[in-house]
Amino acid sequence: MAEQASAHGAHVPAHTGHGDAPLAHHFNSYEQQREASSLGMWFFIAQEVLFFGGLFTVYLVYRSRNALDFAIASSELDVFWGGLNTAVLIASSFTMAMAVRAAQLGKRNPLVLFLILTLLLGGVFVGIKYIEYTAKIEHHLFPGMSDFHFEVPPTVVEHFALSAERVAVMQQRARVFFSIYFAMTGLHALHMLIGMGLIVWLLFPAWKGRFNHDYHNPIENFGLYWHFVDLVWIFLFPLLYLLGRNIPHA
C-alpha cells in the first residue's frame, strides 16, 4: 500500500490570515511549528536535568560520606538571604507564568509588563547572590583563593570531642563543601544571567506586538526554561542551606 505525502509544495503559505506571525518554510501548520518547538524545549530541559544531575550526584556522594562535616560547613551559609532568594524566584515564576498567558492571548502590554517584572526579580536574585558571594569571599570561604580557611566553631569541637586531626579533616571537607556550593550556585546563577539576557532579547518582539495566538512559542519555551532554573534552586536551597541545621552547636 502506498500513500501520497504532501511534503512538497502543499503547506500553508506564511502570512495568510495570521497577521505577521511567522511560519517557517518547512512546517505545514502553526500547530506543527508550535508542537515541534515545544518538544524541542522539553528535550533541551531533559539535557539540562542531566547537566545539573552530574553536580547533584557529586553533592549526594560527598554529603552521604561526610554528613557531619557538610552540616557544620553549611552552617556558614546565610539562611535569611537564601530564603529571601527562594521567595524572589517563586515570585518570578509567577510573573513568568502570567507573561506566557498574556502572550497566548496576544495581549501586548501585560506581556511586556510581566516580562519586565520577571527580569527585575531575576536581577534581585542575582544581586542577593552577589551579596552572599562577597561575604563568603571576605570570610575566606572561596576555595579558589589561596587564603581559604574554614574555622571549625569551638563549640562544635567541644561538643563532638574532635581531635586535632579530625578538625583538620573537617576543614578539608569544608573545602569540598564550598567547592560544591560555588559550583552549583555559580552554574545556577549563570543560568539566571542567561535567562535575563533572553528576556531582554524577547522584550523587543514583545514590545512590537509580535506574539499572538498562533505565534507565541518563544515566550512559552522561555517560560519553560525559567521555571526549570527556578526549580533547580528549589532543590539547591534545602540541600545546601537547610540540611543539618538540627545538629547542635553548628
Place this chain on the structure above:
Amino acid sequence: MSSATTVPAPRPPEKNYLNADWSLKSWLLSVDHKRIAILYLVSVSAFFMVGGLFAMMIRIELLTPAADLLSTDSYNRMFTQHGVVMIFFFLIPSIPAVFGNFVLPLMLGTIDVAFPRLNLASWYIYSLGGLFGVCAILFGGVDTGWTFYTPLSSVYSNSNVLLAAMGAFIAGFSSILTGMNFLVTIHRMRAPGMGWFRLPLFVWAMYATSIINILGTPVIAITLLLVMAERVAKLGIFDPALGGDPVLFQHLFWFYSHPAVYIMILPAMGVISELIAAFSRKRIFGYKFVAYSSVGIAVLGFLVWAHHMFTSGMSIYAATVFSVLTMLIAVPTAVKVINWITTMYRGSVAWETPMLYAVGFIGLFTIGGLTGLMLATLGINPHLHDTYFVVAHFHYVMVGGAIMGFMGALHYWWPKMTGRMYAQGWSKLSAILIFAGFNLTFFPQFLLGYMGMPRRYASYPEEFQVLNVMSSAGASILGVGYLLPAVYFGWSLWYGEKASRNPWGAVGLEWQAPSPPPVHNWDRDPVVTEVYDYTDETIVRELRQRAAIAREVPIG
C-alpha cells in the same frame, strides 16, 4: 501527483542543492540540511586524517621495542591526541552529523530538519570545539589519555588539558543540539502515512543515538567543567589533596563515555540495516526486533559504565551487577547480527561496494562484541585490563564497526549526495584493502594483550616485536585503503557517470528524490510505502520506472 502509477514526462535539467548557488557565503550560512551535511563531511574527514596521522606515528614508534622515534612524553601526546581527535571530533559526529543530516529528512519525506538554524549552529559549535582541539595540539599537545583521568588532568599534567577539555566540552553541545533536532524531526516532521513502523531502521538508530546524546553528553560536560574548575580555580572536587575523590570522576566520565560507544556504533548499525536490506533485495528479517534492539541498546548502555573500572576499586556486588548488565547488552546486539544474516539468507545478494562494507562490519563487529564479553567477565578482566587486548577490542568495534559503517554509508549515499557514480572496481579494491589491513593491524593486538603487553607505553619487551611489526604493516595497508576513496571520490565529482535517481534499485524515500536532490528535496511528492517493501511488485515497478526516467535526464 495524484496517482502512484502515472509516469510524468521527463523534465528539463533543474537546479539542485549543490549548484543552486556557488558562493562561499551560501555554504557557510546555509540552513539546508544537505549542505550542512556536506560541511560536516568535510570537517570530520579532515579530523579523520589528523587522527589517522597520529595513529601512524604510534604504529611507526612501535615498530621497535625501544622508544626511539618519539620520546615517551611525545608518545603520550600522540596516543592522547589520536584518541581525542578520533572520538570527539570524528566518530561521535561522523554518521549522525553527515548521513543523519543528509538522509534523515529525506527518509521521513520532509524538506528539512525541525530546526534548520539550530542545525547550522551545531556545525559552528562543533567547529569551535574543533578549533580548541587543534589549538591544544598546536600549542604543545595534551598527554592525559583521551579519558582525562584526575588528578593527572586536574593537577599534575603540564600539557594543554584546559584547551583540549574545553574543545570536547564545546563539541559536546553540538551533539546535544543535533540529537534534539533529530528527535523532534522524527517525532513531528514525518510525512503523512509515515508511521513509526514504516521508519527505516537507520531512523530508529538515529532516534536511539539522539536519546543517548541528550541524556549522556551533559554529564561529561559538567564533569569536564569541574575538571577545568579544579585546574583553574582549585575547586576541590576530584583531587584527593583537596579532599576530592578521583574515582568519582571515573564514574561520571564513564557514565557518558560508555554510552558514547553506542553513540558511535548505533548509527553504524542503522546504516548496515539499510545496506543489508537494499543489497539483499529483501525486507529486513524481524524489523521490529531490530528497531527495538536499538532502543534496548540505548537504555541498557546507561547501566554498564562501571565495567571500565573493575580494577579501580568497587564492591564485588557492584562489580557483579555491572558484569551481568554488560553481558545483557549482547542480547540486543546479537538480535541485530542474527537478523542481518537471516535477511541475507535466500536474498538476492548484490556484491556492490557498500555491501562489502556491510558484510565486513558483521564479521569485525562480531569479533569486537564477543571480546567485549570476555572483558566483562570479572575473572578475566583484571588480567586483560589496560592491555592491548582492550585496544584491539575497541578498535574492532570502533574501526571495524563504526568506520566500516561510515564507509558503507558514504559509498551507498554518495550518488545521492553528489549525483555521481564512483569507480566500482577501485572502491571494491579499497574495501578489501581496508578489511585485510584492519585485521592485520588489530588481530595481533589481541595476542599481544593476552600475553600481557600494556597499552600506552612507547617501549615494550623484545619478544613482542614480531606481532608489533605485523600490526604496523597492517596499519600501512589500512592507511592506503583509506586514502584510495579520497582519490576515486574526488575523481567521480568531475568525471563520474551521472547517477540516476535510484542507482541501487533500493526502496526508501530518499531514492525517490532526484540525485542530487533540489533545494527543497522533492520534485514530486514522495510515495510512502511499507518499509523495505521489496515484495510489492507494483511499487518496485513504479520505482524502477522512475529510476529509468531519471537516467535519461541530464543532471546539473
